[in-house]
Amino acid sequence: MNTDNTKAQMRKGILEYCILAVLSRNSCYAVDIINELKKAEVIVVEGTLYPLLTRQKNAGLLSYRWEESPQGPPRKYYELTELGKIYLGELDKSWEQLVDSVNQIRDKK
Amino acid sequence: MHGINFYLYLCNIKLVCINRYLIIKTMKVTVNINLGGYAFNVDEDAYERLRQYMKTLEKEFSSESSAAEIMTDIEGRIAELFKMRLNSYKQVITMKDVEEVMAILGTPEAISGSGTSEERPPRSQRRIYRDPDRRIIGGVCAGLGAYFNWDPIIWRVLFGALVLAGGFGFALYLILWIVLPEAKTTAQKLEMRGDPVTIENIKESVKEEFETVKKKMNL
Numbered sequence: 001m002n003t004d005n006t007k008a009q010m011r012k013g014i015l016e017y018c019i020l021a022v023l024s025r026n027s028c029y030a031v032d033i034i035n036e037l038k039k040a041e042v043i044v045v046e047g048t049l050y051p052l053l054t055r056q057k058n059a060g061l062l063s064y065r066w067e068e069s070p071q072g073p074p075r076k077y078y079e080l081t082e083l084g085k086i087y088l089g090e091l092d093k094s095w096e097q098l099v100d101s102v103n104q105i106r107d108k109k
Numbered sequence: 110m111h112g113i114n115f116y117l118y119l120c121n122i123k124l125v126c127i128n129r130y131l132i133i134k135t136m137k138v139t140v141n142i143n144l145g146g147y148a149f150n151v152d153e154d155a156y157e158r159l160r161q162y163m164k165t166l167e168k169e170f171s172s173e174s175s176a177a178e179i180m181t182d183i184e185g186r187i188a189e190l191f192k193m194r195l196n197s198y199k200q201v202i203t204m205k206d207v208e209e210v211m212a213i214l215g216t217p218e219a220i221s222g223s224g225t226s227e228e229r230p231p232r233s234q235r236r237i238y239r240d241p242d243r244r245i246i247g248g249v250c251a252g253l254g255a256y257f258n259w260d261p262i263i264w265r266v267l268f269g270a271l272v273l274a275g276g277f278g279f280a281l282y283l284i285l286w287i288v289l290p291e292a293k294t295t296a297q298k299l300e301m302r303g304d305p306v307t308i309e310n311i312k313e314s315v316k317e318e319f320e321t322v323k324k325k326m327n328l
Contacts, residue, residue: 030186045215047166050182054175072189073145076182 011042017095018042019052020061020080020088027079029067053078061087139201145181145188149195151202157308159187159207162217169217183214235303238292247286255301 015037022028022036030053034046056062061084064076080088140156142149151159166183170176190210191202214220240251243261250268254261271278292298295314296306304310 030182045219046186046213047183047215047217047220050179050186051170051173051220054173054179054182058175069189072147072192073185075185075189 014095015042015048016052016056017088017091019049019056020084020091023062023078023080024085024088027065027077029075029077033078056084060084144191145185147188147192149188149191149202150200151207152204153308155202155204155207158204158211160308162207162211165217166220169220186214234300236297236300237289238297238301239286239289240298240301241291241293242298247282248291249282249285249289252289252292252301253285256303258303 018037018040019033022033028036030046030049033053034049037049053062057064057078060081062078063081064078066074067077069075138153139150140153142151142156163180163184167176167180170179173179187210190213191206194202194206194209235256237256238252239248240255240261241248243251243254245251245265250264251261253259253264268278268282271281290297292301295311295318299306299310299314
């Protein structure tokens with residue numbers, strides 16, 4: 001068993017949830033999301049984010065608007081849709097359950 | 110990446126061959142590319158690296174339903190990162206820039222997280238073409254020779270023998286002439302010989318062609 005691989009799999013599983021959680025506070029450019037995730041040591045590379053954002057947008061969880069940028073092409077600012085908020089609420093619940101379950105198993109003597 | 114200024118690029122090489130051969134050797138040729146609606150001058154080696162990278166990313170996302178949109182997003186981001194690295198003293202994107210950008214965006218393996226995919230060299234698939242450069246009649250034998258890596262003479266003798274044996278060779282030759290496409294572009298000629306279609310090889314091939322034309326014209 002490769003621990004790095006397992007860790008990566010774990011991180012990947014919660015990545016979607018983390019993106020929605022970041023966007024629940026305010027609308028963001030992809031790089032803002034990256035920076036926040038990096039600070040929390042959730043993600044390592046930017047490239048992972050783009051397919052996820054597009055997938056979530058296609059699923060109706062996110063919408064985006066274009067904003068001018070002084071540094072290059074216009075940027076996509078993503079925000080949660082109503083559906084995204086409901087979805088996030090459900091993920092919140094399931095995350096709490098998951099943490100509870102894991103803790104219960106871990107702490108059992 | 111779209112809208113690569115290929116014509117100019119080829120012109121560049123011809124210029125190299127005609128009058129600046131020795132001088133240009135110490136300078137780097139740049140390629141003009143369009144990324145996310147911005148034009149960038151990229152060193153040739155850096156361009157090749159970037160092109161490879163984009164290709165593997167594209168392959169990585171090919172299973173996604175909106176692969177094109179993802180690639181556009183990434184292209185836009187690369188353009189932004191490139192712009193941040195340019196100023197009035199630095200006008201050309203170098204290998205170092207490309208490598209930095211690749212580190213920020215991540216290798217395809219890191220992106221997919223599966224760790225199974227790896228960067229493959231461009232395919233070097235062989236295809237049968239008719240070879241117009243070495244043809245005697247229709248280039249069928251020359252093309253077959255290039256494909257099987259045999260001397261075309263062997264094929265010519267074979268076809269000649271078949272023709273003498275009862276005309277079957279004649280019909281076969283005609284059919285092959287009609288069916289096999291002619292290798293017109295440099296990429297097709299590389300494919301015919303089984304060489305990978307890379308910018309380096311195209312460059313070499315164009316150079317060779319130029320030399321042959323020069324010799325023929327006694328320049």
